[in-house]
Amino acid sequence: MSQTHPTDSVHPLDNPGVDPRAIAAEAAAVIADKTGVAQHDIALTLGSGWGQAASSIGELIAEFPASEVPGFSKPALEGHTGTIKSIKLPSGRHALIIGARTHFYEGHGVRRVVHSVRTAAATGAKIMVLTNGAGGLNPAWQPGTPVLIRDHINLTAASPLEGATFVDLTDLYSQRLRDVVQGLEPLDEGVYVQFRGPHYETPAEVKMAGIIGGDIVGMSTALEAIAAREAGMEILGLSLITNPAAGISPTPLNHEEVIAAGKAAETRLAALLARIVKEIA
Numbered sequence: 001m002s003q004t005h006p007t008d009s010v011h012p013l014d015n016p017g018v019d020p021r022a023i024a025a026e027a028a029a030v031i032a033d034k035t036g037v038a039q040h041d042i043a044l045t046l047g048s049g050w051g052q053a054a055s056s057i058g059e060l061i062a063e064f065p066a067s068e069v070p071g072f073s074k075p076a077l078e079g080h081t082g083t084i085k086s087i088k089l090p091s092g093r094h095a096l097i098i099g100a101r102t103h104f105y106e107g108h109g110v111r112r113v114v115h116s117v118r119t120a121a122a123t124g125a126k127i128m129v130l131t132n133g134a135g136g137l138n139p140a141w142q143p144g145t146p147v148l149i150r151d152h153i154n155l156t157a158a159s160p161l162e163g164a165t166f167v168d169l170t171d172l173y174s175q176r177l178r179d180v181v182q183g184l185e186p187l188d189e190g191v192y193v194q195f196r197g198p199h200y201e202t203p204a205e206v207k208m209a210g211i212i213g214g215d216i217v218g219m220s221t222a223l224e225a226i227a228a229r230e231a232g233m234e235i236l237g238l239s240l241i242t243n244p245a246a247g248i249s250p251t252p253l254n255h256e257e258v259i260a261a262g263k264a265a266e267t268r269l270a271a272l273l274a275r276i277v278k279e280i281a
């Protein structure tokens, strides 16, 4: 199959006449073919700081660039190849690891943002684990602190749903899955606020996020969670707090420091995620 580049006007998800679920089904068929795994049981999207987790949760069955799968966009950051992995868990179940996230701020539209989630659902995954790196409003959260997402506020003014699709988002971040995690390792919980980005927030915006009930600020996850729920999946959300949100700490945000905090926490997070996946899949 020929590959399409995000700047091509022929990207299959950019055709409004095409049902994005059909492209997701095609993507799932390609994944089944490449991995030899007919059905995946759980899917994980690994955000900044969570990348190492794949190697600790089970045996690598297959790995390939996401760009070889229909509908996936080339990675935004060059040299940061988005990879898809299939992992066999100790239980014999199969996990799909999505190391390729398309962000809303890339400007390619929300269909491409949630394509990985729809593809995960089409591979058979019943649980979607969404992880991210994010800013924290709680000054007690040191860089490197993992926080369970309890709920979200979507400030993108966008939705992955099209037409009159009224999806209930009560218990979007499954209480059942949060209880399992809390039984393994007590974590603070928080409300994730998705901003469009790519700029970080102003201190006033962070203050607003807190006033409206937010604890975590980021640029992903909320739109993906909505699409995952529409697809019928149960959702677990985890944020790695890599930095105090703007204005929470007196020092300005620095992208390199944010990346470094993620790197420093990676080994610990991988172990945590392995224990979680063992328990839920």
Ligand code: 8IG
Residues within 6 Å of the ligand: 048, 133, 134, 135, 136, 195, 197, 199, 200, 201, 217, 218, 219, 242, 243, 244, 245, 246, 253, 258
């Ligand atoms: I890593 O402070 C990371 N991602 N919006 N704000 C937003 N996204 C982030 C932040 C942050 N840190």
